[in-house]
Structures are given as structure tokens and as C-alpha cells.
Amino acid sequence: MFFIYNIFLIIILLFSPIITIIRIILGKEDQARFKEKYGFLAKKNKLNKTIWIHGASVGEILSIIPIIKRLEMDKKIEQVLITSSTTSSSYILSKYKFKKAVHQFYPFDLNFITKHFINHWKPKLAIFVDSEIWPNMFNNLHKKNIPIILLNARITKKSFNRWKFFPNFSKKIFEKITLALPQNMESKKYLKLLGTKNIKLVGNLKFFGGTQKDNVKNSILKKKFSKRIIFCAASTHRTEELFVGRVHKELKSEIKNLITIIIPRHINRKKEILDELKNIGLNSQLHTSPKKLSKDTDIYIVDTYGETAKFYSLSKLTFLGGSLIPHGGQNPLESAREGNYILYGPNIENFKEVYEMLEKLKITTRVNSIKNMKSVVRQKINFLQRNTVNKKLKYLGDKILNKNLYEIKKFI
Secondary structure, rough: OOHHHHHHHHHHHHHHHHHHHHHHOOOOOOOOOOHHHHOOOOOOOOOOEEEEEOOOOOOHHHHHHHHHHHOOOOOOEEEEEEEOOOOHHHHHHHHOOOOOEEEEEEEOOOOOHHHHHHHHHHEEEEEEOOOOOOHHHHHHHHHHHEEEEEEEEOOOOOHHHHHOOHHHHHHHHOOOOOEEEOOHHHHHHHHHOOOOOOOOOOOOOHHOOOOOOOOOHHHHHHHHHOEEEEEEEEEEOHHHHHHHHHHHHHOOOOOOEEEEEEEEEOOHHHHHHHHHHHHHHOOOEEEEOOOEEEEOEEEEEEEOOOOHHHHHOOOEEEEEEEOOOOOOOOOOOOHHHOOEEEEEOOOOHHHHHHHHHHHHOOOOOOOHHHHHHHHHHHHHOOOOOHHHHHHHHHHHHHHHHHHHHHHHHOOO
16 A cells, blocks of 8 residues: 555656646745755754754644744754745744744655655654644654654544545554544544554643734734723624624613624625625624724724734633634634633534633633523623733643653653
8 A cells, every 4th residue: 555655756756847837826835945855954053962843834834833842942952843835824923033943844654755754854753733634644753763752633524534445544643643632532443443552631731822012013902902891702604793783782782882893704795794784773884894883883894814813812701703603613722812701602513622621721611502601792892801811811822832742852
């Protein structure tokens, strides 16, 4: 099976120059550094004690920043090699002023390229984040007796079924993992079934992280809402905006200066949302509107992408959409990190374990009716303290981070 896998990779490699040129034109590939993916290593390695961490893209890289910072403090470690696959992740890393860390793009998983990469960097430990499982790299690391840790490991039912289709091939890969630290029980179960022997469940690293510094950089935005009591509804889907609108309508006479900020999942629906809210007698305004915020505005609709964190940092109470409909919910961690108490509907199966953890911290409430949501908003909105949520989440995050570091340092 390894032979067939390598033949498949060689075919991809033959077409990769065309793909790479297109990606460079589209700005998705670093023109100066794309050769690193072909095994042409830009940086020399003169250090002996190198710890290697690989995360595919921005999400994985952000989750390991605290790990990198702690490893840099270890005097036994001379260098932290970080690899990733996307230019955006490289850009994110460049914002941090690491002293021992160097970045390279992850190489193609061809046998000769991975051998060259390992021989060049000579890592003492290789850490792969999330679901980054590469057959040739794992095989060659194992041959060199270099321990492999799968950090914050994630195996979904869908990916498990793909691996299960090639049972012998999968077993040869997964049994080479020295230690797996899964992020949830589901991943632990699938890792064991696929052949990983040493598995320890210590928690999801994505719980670690504080608020982003001054998300509301524009003081105009802060000033705009300074006299309003804010309720936020984020990542909403069809029917959920109307649901939240009805809650607002029933509460506006009770809570003076209440405004509901709706951040729809798909902003192309903004006209539809405006019409729905108008039909129930609510005044709405778009974020992109040049008009000043009126004191009579009930609903403020964010019709731009990439600004969700700004509005989380203004709010203390957020309803997360995709949960009143059979969509599976949205990840509540970004909102919780900004100090928001979370409301959610009954359909959160995609993030069930995350919500269970937040429930234990008593910073979430499940709602399933307008009456129910109205009651919770009325109780919470004037009495919530952002710092209370932050402290609880930070305590959990620190605990999980330290457990992961404890397991990693056994191999250093």
C-alpha cells in the first residue's frame, strides 16, 4: 500500500508546478519560499536539540502558540522548528517575536523528500497537531527512533471511515505514534481502533487563550454603542434571526436602551433578514450603513466578514446560532474567550464536548423557546461580569495546557 501511495504522490508532484503557479498568481503561495515544499530548505541547521511542531494552517498554529512560548523557556531546547502548509499561517507566526523558533513550509510527503527533511533538521521530537497524519514522514521518523506525538489529536467519524477502508495500511501508520493526546473522547476511541497504543486524554488545547488585545481598536465603534445595553446573536441561520428578533421585541419595553446585534452566518441574506424584522415591527440598521445609529434602532446587522470578535468584545451575552436548527451548532470558544456568557439551542452535536465543558464552568445556558431565551436574557444581561467568564475559562485553559506540556516534556 505504501508503494501505491507513493505512486499517487508522484503523479500529483508531476502536476504540482502548474498548481503552484496558479496558487502564486492567486496569492495563496509564497513566491520566495514555495521551494521549501519540494525539499529545498532555505535555512541551515547547526543546532542539536531541535523540537519540531507541525500545524497545517492558522487554526492549528494559533492553538500551539502557548506551547511554543513555554518550550522556548526550556534551557534544554536549542531550537523550535515550526512547519505549516499555508502562507496565512506563516504570516501569523511572523507577528510573534520568538527567540528560538524558525519556520519552514511542510514538505511533500514523498519518501525521499521526507528523508532529506529529517536528515537536515535532526529533530529530537516530532509533534503533529490535530489531524496531521503523514504516512511517509511517520514511517521515516519511526526508522530514526524519533518520538512522534499527535497533539490535540482529532479523528472524526468521517476521517475514521476513510482510514478504516485501508485497515493494514492505517495500522502501520497509527501504531508508529508514540503518544496521542486527543482533544475529545470520540477521537480517543477512533485512535485506539486504528492502532494507536499510547493514548492520554488531557483536554482540548483550544480552551487555552485569552481575549484578543483591544479588538475594538476603533473607539468610534465603542462610542457608538456606549449608551446601549447589548445582546449579541452570532453565526445565525435562517429562522434564527426572526426568533431573536421576537425575543428583542418582547424585552425592549423592559430593558431600557436594549439593542440586539445580529451577525448572520451568510451576509448575502441581509435583505431577507431586514424584511423579516421589519414585518414584526422592528427597526434595523446595517453595519455598512453610513447613517448614525439611531436611539430607535432595535437590531444592528453586521453585514461584513471578519469583525465578529469586535462585537464579542462589546457584548457580555451572546446567543450562538446554528443551534436552533439541525445544523450542529457553532464553536463557542471565541465568544467565551471574549468574556461572553453563551446561550445556545438544542442542536450542538458538532461541539457537544466543548459545550459540556463550558456548562461545568456555569457560563452557558441552553434555550429552546422564545419564552426561555427571554427569561435568561432578562436575568443575565445587566448582572454579568466579563471578568468572571474570562477567569473561569483561563483556569480551565491553563490546566489543559499544563497537562499537555507535562506529557510533551517526558520526551525532551
